[in-house]
Amino acid sequence: MTQPPTLTPHRPLRILHLTGTLDRGGIESWLVNLLAHLPPAEARMDVLVASPGPRPGDLDRLVWGLGGRVFHAPSTRRPLAFVAALRRHLREHGPYDVVHSHIHHFGGLALLAARLAGVPVRVATSHLDSRRGDAAAGQGRRLYLRAMGAALGAGVTHRLAVSEEAAAALFGPRWQERGTRLVTLGVDLDAVRAARGEAGTIRRELGLPPGEPVIGHVGQFRPQKNHLFLLDVFAAYLQRHGPAQLLLVGDGGERPRTEARVRELGFSERVHLVGSRPDVPRLLWAMDAFVFPSTHEGLSLALLEAQAAGLPAVVSDGVPLDRRMQLETVEVLGLGAGEAAWADAVARALARGRAVPEAPDFDVARTSRELLAFYTQAARQAECRSP
Known part of the structure; x- marks a missing residue:
């Protein structure tokens, strides 16, 4: 010993x-x-x-x-x-x-x-x-x-x-x-704050067209993150609410299935899989809403980062929330509610807009x-x- x-x-x-x-x-x-x-x-x-x-x-x-x-x-x-x-x-x-x-x-x-x-x-x-x-x-x-x-x-x-x-x-x-x-x-609040004001630059770097809302997600491509359901939600959003872009940040074993589903839906021009990136705090400023349909989580650090950037969010009831979050900016839905209900919730999140907190309690x-x-x-x- x-x-x-x-x-x-x-x-x-x-x-x-x-x-x-x-x-x-x-x-x-x-x-x-x-x-x-x-x-x-x-x-x-x-x-x-x-x-x-x-x-x-x-x-x-x-x-x-x-x-x-x-x-x-x-x-x-x-x-x-x-x-x-x-x-x-x-x-x-x-x-x-x-x-x-x-x-x-x-x-x-x-x-x-x-x-x-x-x-x-x-x-x-x-x-x-x-x-x-x-x-x-x-x-x-x-x-x-x-x-x-x-x-x-x-x-x-x-x-x-x-x-x-x-x-x-x-x-x-x-x-x-x-x-x-x-x-x-x-989370690293300094990194998130430092990228504030760069939204236009970041969107041009990523090739995101101006004038269309950007729906975002950050997470490793694992089954629990539910990327395929997210794609179905995005399809329902396009049908019910009009043009948009989907930005997926991360990598992992489920990525090939996700890419195949993107091609099957014909969304290659609208869904952007940017892989594992060191500049996630910057990418958050390219998004207009954060969608997180995980089947289960502990407490998502990706969601905390999205909160630090002021993003309105739609999350599943498998994602625990913390009282120190801006809970008024988060809408919680069960996965059983279906793609249409999720798409409408995303539209409501986009309508709420960004609300950057002054001093979040998770630095x-x-x-x-x-x-x-x-x-x-x-x-x-x-x-x-x-x-």
């Missing part, structure tokens, strides 16, 4: 984050923003990626450039190999004060391994409301969920969640009794300081408890 580190006033905290990817996405971009706002004299951050293959992620280079380090482990689909790689990493690159898992159920096994390796603070954050899928799981999946839940109970020291729904999904309906804290991860500069204070307090408490 690795000896736990001893904190001194002159030594920065050492933190290891566990994640499933470093491609562009909400959690991944937040990790980069977090690293950018952590003072190196107070905290040093590494990222261990449970990747299906050894290829670098889109954000690997950014992490290294900000003073962090990125390591790759086997996929969580190979649990024994992943745990062996994690234990080897902790032995060779530790000791760490904190291991912080952003991997959903499997994080339980990872944190148990961290406990056995002597890491004093072991944090799990739930980013996703997976309850609907978990409830429909088959017998094998249910056994896996029970095993991961038991491992989490044995390995975790601190429970965090981005919403009440996400908390219940990972920590159970009695999550409050287990001391779970709700946290807002935050990553502030939330990063809060998280660092949490890490520091937890590490000092663990040191006081150690023999």
